[in-house]
Amino acid sequence: IAANDGGRVCELAGDLHESDVGDLIENLEPDDRPKLIELLGKEFDFAALTEVDETVRVRLLEELPSATIVEGVRELDSDDAVYILEDLDEAERARILDQLPAPDRVALTRSLDFPEESAGRRMQTAFVATPPFWTVGHVIDHIADTPGLPETFYEVFVIDPAFKLLGSVKLDRLLRTRRSTLMRDILEELPRTVRATDDQEQAARLFERYNLVSAAVVDDADRLVGVLMVDDILDVIEEEADEDLRALGGVTGDEEISDTVLYTARSRIPWLLVNLCTAFFSASVIGLFEGTIEHMVALAVLMPIVASMGGNAGTQTMTVAVRALATRDLGGHNARRLVRREALVGLANGVTLALLVGLTAGTWFENPELGVIIGTAMVVNLVCAGLFGILIPLTLDKLKADPAVASGVFLTTVTDTVGFFAFLGLAAWWFNLH
Amino acid sequence: IAANDGGRVCELAGDLHESDVGDLIENLEPDDRPKLIELLGKEFDFAALTEVDETVRVRLLEELPSATIVEGVRELDSDDAVYILEDLDEAERARILDQLPAPDRVALTRSLDFPEESAGRRMQTAFVATPPFWTVGHVIDHIADTPGLPETFYEVFVIDPAFKLLGSVKLDRLLRTRRSTLMRDILEELPRTVRATDDQEQAARLFERYNLVSAAVVDDADRLVGVLMVDDILDVIEEEADEDLRALGGVTGDEEISDTVLYTARSRIPWLLVNLCTAFFSASVIGLFEGTIEHMVALAVLMPIVASMGGNAGTQTMTVAVRALATRDLGGHNARRLVRREALVGLANGVTLALLVGLTAGTWFENPELGVIIGTAMVVNLVCAGLFGILIPLTLDKLKADPAVASGVFLTTVTDTVGFFAFLGLAAWWFNLH
Incomplete structure (x- = not known):
């Protein structure tokens, strides 16, 4: 289609809703995108650009002639215009603003003067x-x-x-x-x-x-x-929920599905490096008990169970806490009650799991004492998981850091360290192995 | 305040917005809640009940006399009325519907006949x-x-x-x-x-x-x-994003911040039990190599690093994939490209991490060959993590299961098993330890 038949393109794409045009653009080969816009000419609604991924938009704007952008931006509601202009570099943005009629220019400049992600950036400056x-x-x-x-x-x-x-x-x-x-x-x-x-x-x-x-x-x-x-707010709500979700999954930054391998790998590695350090830290805790493990290899087989169950229980608590902080359901007025609740939930589930794990492990290695030890370590680790699962996000929030981003690393460090230390330490002491 | 001075209560709470009244109800002692509503009498807007947690609402509705509920529901828009009625048990719901005027009754019954979480449940039946x-x-x-x-x-x-x-x-x-x-x-x-x-x-x-x-x-x-x-849709969007986020964190069901310790513990344990089974499965993989570990305890110290880095990288991929599936950004048209991308991202980051881990581990245990082995295992595990991080959610989605709920268990099982197996297996083969 994009083999230069303007009339035909207009006919096919001219009547589409801006969101559908946005999808169309994303699905074209990068080189065809500016062509489509030029072929559509007057028929192209620049609002479609607010519907595409940022990476696609930035690249497309770089390739379009300024005059086309000026023309397109003029037609837009001020909030959409700001959305597009904020992605351009300073010089390009100034050049386009200069070519707009004075009233538009003043309104847009004022919006752009507000900080990023502020209400001023998202608002429409025209009203009745x-x-x-x-x-x-x-x-x-x-x-x-x-x-x-x-x-x-x-x-x-x-x-x-x-x-x-x-x-x-x-x-x-x-x-x-x-x-x-x-x-x-x-x-x-x-x-x-x-x-x-x-x-x-x-x-x-x-x-x-x-x-x-x-x-x-x-x-x-x-x-x-x-x-x-409200339509802009809908996007904001989705964006913010998305940010929390990604942050909890260890995906920070603004990675998008259309990014390249290299860009994606680079944006994900910092988080992995942080986790690598904490992994070495927990490994060094195990290192303290090398002698113990040498005497009783069963400990090496079982220790990841204690650590990973703590991690899972802690993540449950942390997820609830991070979300409750984001929606303001958790705050000074009920923090104390909820910390107590999480510790007790940890205790209750810790005891249930301890019985199961203790019985299974004791039978597997035909060593009931080992069962008692892994059970005790499990209870200790689950109570810690509950406590730190809520205390870490609360503390980060108090320090004005985003609890969704950093809670996970701290939490797994705690549950791994406590899990390994409690289990191996108890075993070393009880069986007197050093 | 709720010591029976009706006039004063009306004065204080009568003018509040329904959301604020909802907050007020949640922060009262459970016994004071029905009292507040009775004291407010005609001044109480039942819409406030749509703004409180489900647990609070259900309990409150049980305690209020039917006549008060009938009166309150009559005044509501149909979507709010449905929202309140759907929480009641069959008998109570039928009793209240019977006392409503015929047109209201018909409209509400029709809405309630639609499946839960359908558009028919959320819609307002009055329009122009x-x-x-x-x-x-x-x-x-x-x-x-x-x-x-x-x-x-x-x-x-x-x-x-x-x-x-x-x-x-x-x-x-x-x-x-x-x-x-x-x-x-x-x-x-x-x-x-x-x-x-x-x-x-x-x-x-x-x-x-x-x-x-x-x-x-x-x-x-x-x-x-x-x-x-759109205001109901705003709630839906928030709810759905919340559901995904909780599911990824291993919190299924409708846990709320006002729930009791016992209820919370019970709602979280199924997930922990599932994870316990997979933890025992990975432990049994380690069990295969007891002899190997006995000869070289350093393997026990280092093996959690391989497993946990795979888990972290896989979670990154999975988070992006689950979210993209939810927003329909990921589908048949780009699945193949993205699977390839994730495998390559895993490879790229695997190589980076392998170099770091290999050097550190080799130096720590003064055994360069061990460094090469852990590095190789790391690359293998990170490529698997990338592949399964996207293939698991894609498969679950194709099977009409919710990818957010179950992806995590499958993924950690894969990354733990592959991590332990690759590392211990390579070591056993290379150093010829059995």
Whole structure:
């Protein structure tokens, strides 16, 4: 298709939704991507670029002529435009901003001045606002008669002459109210506005909590500067959940499915190196008991069981704790109770597992004392796993570090070390082997 | 406060948003919860119950008199009512449904007939629909004059006399169109409707993909039966991401932070038992090499390093694969390429780690040959980890099992077994130790 038949391409791809065009772009060979966009010409909606992976987008933007980008960005809602511009390097971004009409340029520059991942970056700068003394009829007529209103909006904001936000009226409310009513009388006050400098995750929690579809964004002087839309928030929620999940799985950074082997390998190795150090540390704990193992090889066979069960139980606790911290369900008010709960859960499951492991191991090696020792080590390790599984994320959170990223390494270090030490140490002492 | 001063309680809690009331309920002592609701009386919005943990909700509903629940449920949007009723047992649910007015009863029963976690369960059964031949002005007047329209709506659906969905008109579109225009001429066709029997996750992907705020739900005959709202979808997205994350962390079931020690311990033990079996399996692999270890204890010290690095690398791959499967980024079209990529990433990182581990281990035990052996085992295990890290979730997905739940067990079994076997086997062969 991309063999230069513009008309045919337009016909096939022109009517697709931006998300579908995004998919189409991702599935093309890299060289065909800019061609597709040029062939589509005016038919190409730059919003499709917000739907593709970052790696694909950055490369594509590098290959497109500036003029095409300028043209495309002009057509976009400000939040989508910011999304695309933030990936460009400084110089290229400045060049494109210079070619935009002044009002667009000012709005975009202001958004880009907010920190990354802030509400200010995600907001749309165009919104519908009226003074409080307008009537509902006046507002309805105004909306009908004014071209150039934002593409989508769900509420009309009411502001005073200084742009200070007084409240908002949802469109369904507007339609259900008699035309003579004043906006002042039907506005809902918004105790929960988003500040432009707020983190996008904070804004997302607000949407979830109060079931919003859009939210006013105000600056430090409480002046209305933009509006956040729920569709952007949906992406934020998905992104943040994804980040936690990847972090727990040891995948940091922004790896994407379209990355190359080399890029992926490089982005995953730091985590493996950190784990290598802790693995050597646990190995050195085993090294302390070389003499013991030499006398009783069964210990070497059984010791990974103690360590890995501790790791599994600890990971359960840690997963719950990390997620509860992210959704603010876990905090100062219930931390003490939950730490106690996790220790007791560890104890309860530790005893159950100890009985099973003790019996099996004792029978396997025809040595009941060995069964008692592995059982005891199991209880010790599971209680530690429960305690550290919640204390580590709590501490990291208190230190303002992301608990999802680093908890895992610390936790397995603890469960491996405690597991090996408790089991081998007890055995050395009981059987008097050195 | 809950010492029976109704007026004061209403004053304090009456104006709160339903989410805040929900938090308040969760933080009260269990015995005070029904008291609060009775004291609030008419002021209590049952929607608050949709915001509390399931355990709390179920217990609270058991303690409240049926009459209060009937009264409360009547006031709710149908989706919230379903959310509350689905937690009750059959008999209690039937009793409450019987006391509701007939139209409400029919709508709720129909929703409850759809399978759990389906779009039909989450949808609101009240919506605004017009025939195609109405004018915009007529619709606007109709909305203004009709009491009892749903509390919130973002679009007006256009249907034919048989209730078949023709399309929809968003409220902002409606407001911007001249009053004399026919609905038929401005309706947007909806190629993407949700079927009532669709899984809620499927519906959520649609919202995300096409940036929707509400979506029509149709039955098998394409008749409009309800509407899904983005705020419910927000919860679905969060829930599904949460489920994946917990499943990967070995926390299955619906454990909540308010559960008791016993309940939590019981819900976590099945997973630990499964892992115990696999741990014994890997231990038995080590058992094959007891003689080898007896001759060279250094092997026991080093073997956990090989196994755990394989586990870590495999988990990275698995995390990415599980998430990509959930978001439909991974599928038949790119599976082959990604399996190849993961194997190569495993190879690349395996070689890097092998060099480091080989050097360190060789120096530590003053035995360069041992360094070569552990390095080789490391490369083998990391390639396997990459391969199985993606093949296991892919296979489970093909077998219609949830890849997030079971991938972890299979994967660690593979990486432990391969790790121990490769390392000990190579050592036994090379040093000729049996």
